[in-house]
Amino acid sequence: MIDSFFSALFNPAVPFIRYAFLAGLLSSIAFGMIGTYVVVKRISYIAGSVSHATLAGIGFAVYMNEVYSVSWLSPMAGGLVSALVTALILSFVTNSSRERSDTAIGTVWALGMAVGILFIYASPGYGDPMSYLFGNILLIKKGDLFMILFLDALIATVVVIFYNRFLSVSFDEEFARVRGINTFLYNMVLTVLIALTVVLMVSTVGIVMVIAFMTIPPATASVFTNRLWKMMLLASLLCAFTSLAGLFVSYSLNIPSGATTIISAGIIYLAAVLVKKLVIDRARKKTAELSLR
Amino acid sequence: MEREVKIRLDAVSFSYEEKPVLNNISFNVYDRDIITVVGPNGGGKTTLLKLILGLLKPDSGSIIINGRRPGYVPQYSHFDSKFPITVFDVVLSGRLTSGWGFYSRKDRKEAEKAISDMQLENVRNSHFSALSGGQRQRVLIARALAGDPEILLLDEPTANVDASVGSYLSEILLELNRELTIMLVTHDMGFVHSLTGRVFCINRVFHEHPLECVEVEAPLAGHQKGMKIVRHDITLDNDGCGGCFND
Numbered sequence: 300m301i302d303s304f305f306s307a308l309f310n311p312a313v314p315f316i317r318y319a320f321l322a323g324l325l326s327s328i329a330f331g332m333i334g335t336y337v338v339v340k341r342i343s344y345i346a347g348s349v350s351h352a353t354l355a356g357i358g359f360a361v362y363m364n365e366v367y368s369v370s371w372l373s374p375m376a377g378g379l380v381s382a383l384v385t386a387l388i389l390s391f392v393t394n395s396s397r398e399r400s401d402t403a404i405g406t407v408w409a410l411g412m413a414v415g416i417l418f419i420y421a422s423p424g425y426g427d428p429m430s431y432l433f434g435n436i437l438l439i440k441k442g443d444l445f446m447i448l449f450l451d452a453l454i455a456t457v458v459v460i461f462y463n464r465f466l467s468v469s470f471d472e473e474f475a476r477v478r479g480i481n482t483f484l485y486n487m488v489l490t491v492l493i494a495l496t497v498v499l500m501v502s503t504v505g506i507v508m509v510i511a512f513m514t515i516p517p518a519t520a521s522v523f524t525n526r527l528w529k530m531m532l533l534a535s536l537l538c539a540f541t542s543l544a545g546l547f548v549s550y551s552l553n554i555p556s557g558a559t560t561i562i563s564a565g566i567i568y569l570a571a572v573l574v575k576k577l578v579i580d581r582a583r584k585k586t587a588e589l590s591l592r
Numbered sequence: 593m594e595r596e597v598k599i600r601l602d603a604v605s606f607s608y609e610e611k612p613v614l615n616n617i618s619f620n621v622y623d624r625d626i627i628t629v630v631g632p633n634g635g636g637k638t639t640l641l642k643l644i645l646g647l648l649k650p651d652s653g654s655i656i657i658n659g660r661r662p663g664y665v666p667q668y669s670h671f672d673s674k675f676p677i678t679v680f681d682v683v684l685s686g687r688l689t690s691g692w693g694f695y696s697r698k699d700r701k702e703a704e705k706a707i708s709d710m711q712l713e714n715v716r717n718s719h720f721s722a723l724s725g726g727q728r729q730r731v732l733i734a735r736a737l738a739g740d741p742e743i744l745l746l747d748e749p750t751a752n753v754d755a756s757v758g759s760y761l762s763e764i765l766l767e768l769n770r771e772l773t774i775m776l777v778t779h780d781m782g783f784v785h786s787l788t789g790r791v792f793c794i795n796r797v798f799h800e801h802p803l804e805c806v807e808v809e810a811p812l813a814g815h816q817k818g819m820k821i822v823r824h825d826i827t828l829d830n831d832g833c834g835g836c837f838n839d
Contacts, residue, residue, distance in 0.1 A: 339675055460692055467685045470675055477645050477664045478739070479690040521676055525719035530676045 304547050316550065318444060319436035319503070323542030325447050326499040329454040331516060331535025333496040335527065336489055338517040340469050343510050345393070345490065348404045349385045350497045350509035352411025356381030357431050357501075358418030365422035374431070375443055379498045381411060386494035390487040434505030434557025436546070443502060450495050457492060458531075465489060466527050503542060504557040515564040516541060519571045541567060595622040597658060598743055598773045599644060604653035606639060613639050617653070617798045621743075626765065626789035627775040635795040637777040641745055644775070662743040663736030663772075668728040669752045673721035679731050680716050683707055686738030699738075706734040710764075726757035733764065744768065746776035750783045762786040 307316045337346050360377025363369040385407055392403040419428045430438055458465065467475040468485045476482050493513075500509045520533035545560025552559075599621035606614040613636045621627060629637050642648045643655060645664055663686070683706055687699035695703075707716055710730040715723060720731065729749060736744055749765075750758040762783060765774055769789075778784060784791060793799040 339672070341672070463685070463688060463695060464692070466677070466681065467688050470677055470682070470685070471666070471671065473647060473666060474664060474685070474735070475688065476647055477661070478686075478688045479661070480688060481690065521674065525676050525722075526678055526681065527676050 304550055307550065314441070315437050315439065316546075318439045318441065319546055319556065320543065321444055322439050322447055323503060323546060324539055325444070325451055326503065327535050327538035327542060329451045329496050329499055330512065330538040331520075331533075332458045332531045333454060333492055334513045334517040334538070335520070335531045335534050336465065336469060337493060337513050338521065339527065343514050344401070344404055345389055346493050346497060346513045347510040348389060348408040349382050349494050350501065350506050351408045352385040353378035353382045353497060353501055354415025354428065354431060354506055355411040355418070358415030358428070362418040362422045365424065373442075375446065375498065375502060378501055379495070382494035382498050383491060385411065386490040387487070390490045394483050394486065430505075431501065432506050433555060434501070434503055434508065436503070436556045439502050447499055450499055454492050454495055457488065461485070461488070462528065504560055508557055508561045511561045512538070512564060515561070515568050519564075519568045522571045522575045537567065595624070597621070598623050598625070599658070599775070600656040602654045604643065604650045604655060606636075606643060606648065606650050612796065614643070614794070615796050617794075619792065619798060619800070621773060621775060623773055624769060624771075625773050625775075626769045626787055627792055628784045628787055628789060629775065629777045629792045629794055630779070630781070630784060631794040637794050638747060640794055641747055641775075641777055645745060657743070659742035661739065661741060662745050663739050663741030665732045665736050665744065665746040665749060667748045667751050668725065668732055671720070675720070677720050678717050679712055679720055679723070680707065682720050682731050683734045683738050686735035702740065703738045706738040709737060710734040725753040726760065729753060729757065729761065730764070741772065743773045743775070746774070748777055748779065750778060750780045758783050759786060
């Protein structure tokens with residue numbers, strides 16, 4: 300089984316396996332970093348909203364391709380535009396205490412999907428949004444790999460350069476403002492980075508499961524780490540491992556890759572929590588008891 | 593000798609939407625004052641602190657801060673206990689400035705100094721949420737001190753910490769008061785009594801109350817001797833009259 304997976308990986312006749320492998324490996328850096336912020340800031344609903352709203356742009360791109368043969372607008376680029384627009388809207392809404400931000404987030408979430416579904420419905424011969432909703436590694440083209448590489452580098456650079464400020468704004472926004480930090484700007488940049496990450500993720504796990512893949516590996520990492528950068532590092536490794544494991548299992552058993560990846564992530568998370576509870580906490584309790592004697 | 597004015601509020605008013613919170617507040621805080629701000633819930637104590645910190649802008653009037661950016665110590669209980677951050681990381685963030693880039697060697701040195709000043713060396717690398725309430729409060733004070741402030745502002749420093757921490761905290765603050773001007777908001781009258789200084793009462797309007805140097809009977813007798821009580825029946829009109837008054 301392993302042999303056939305690896306021979307497929309290097310088989311020039313089935314490049315999509317190789318693309319999916321590279322896409323999973325490359326994007327895990329961004330996934331781990333941004334997912335960590337999403338988890339520690341408790342804003343997975345913003346990631347969910349941005350993710351679902353990408354369907355509007357994807358649908359529009361599909362429609363333009365099918366109906367007007369506009370080939371330069373790829374679905375991924377369409378998704379990128381709608382993710383960025385959504386991110387900016389949500390930044391302003393969540394910054395204003397006068398708005399009910401959860402309502403706005405839910406509205407954007409649903410409207411984006413509705414628009415996307417209508418565009419896809421109106422595109423002849425393309426009635427199936429399933430691939431985008433639940434991920435389909437066949438959708439990853441060679442050109443997408445360059446886009447993934449570019450976005451990955453962009454996200455990692457911004458996160459590293461502004462690490463201290465993002466950390467402070469996430470931990471204690473009020474204190475950051477007292478120190479003269481423009482917290483609105485940093486929150487907006489972070490939301491834009493989330494949007495970029497979402498677009499990378501849509502092609503691997505699909506719109507619906509973005510929130511899961513954005514939060515489960517960092518949540519697993521947080522079980523074992525007490526500093527933000529360590530959590531990011533571990534989350535990135537877990538993302539890489541999970542997407543490769545998902546790819547391997549889905550190829551071997553011939554089942555959908557997005558769902559397999561998410562289930563792998565969930566199993567790893569449960570295992571981590573169990574290990575923490577049964578092994579680490581118990582050992583700690585024992586040493587505490589011994590030191591009391 | 594005339595002491596330097598560190599904080600001057602001149603006819604400051606503030607309202608949230610249409611609801612007035614503070615009305616025409618004026619006072620001077622002098623160098624090395626230690627001021628406790630008391631008053632009922634919703635009276636505007638925290639709002640006053642946020643105005644001085646620049647987190648809120650007054651509707652009218654002016655606020656002048658003399659000297660470096662004030663250090664701020666919020667309530668520790670508003671933190672997410674799951675946040676992955678160590679004591680050192682928290683204190684270091686007190687050195688943060690606008691702009692970008694990494695912390696300098698000097699930033700790290702100042703953070704280490706603040707950690708040793710607050711006697712936190714043994715928990716330096718611990719997870720912030722693994723600490724006790726009193727330790728967390730000291731970490732937040734260390735974070736404020738790392739920024740090398742001249743003024744220290746604290747919001748409810750004794751909220752959610754046990755009584756022993758309260759008396760320890762007042763020792764720390766009195767020690768810091770030798771060099772810093774301190775202003776703190778509190779509900780805890782026992783804590784007010786343990787600090788010698790001026791008492792501001794904020795209830796939409798501003799009053800300054802004198803402290804009475806008296807031996808107190810029960811139920812307050814649990815606190816140390818020589819403590820002070822706030823005379824809400826007396827108001828000081830002339831600003832700057834701190835200290836104790838006898839009948």
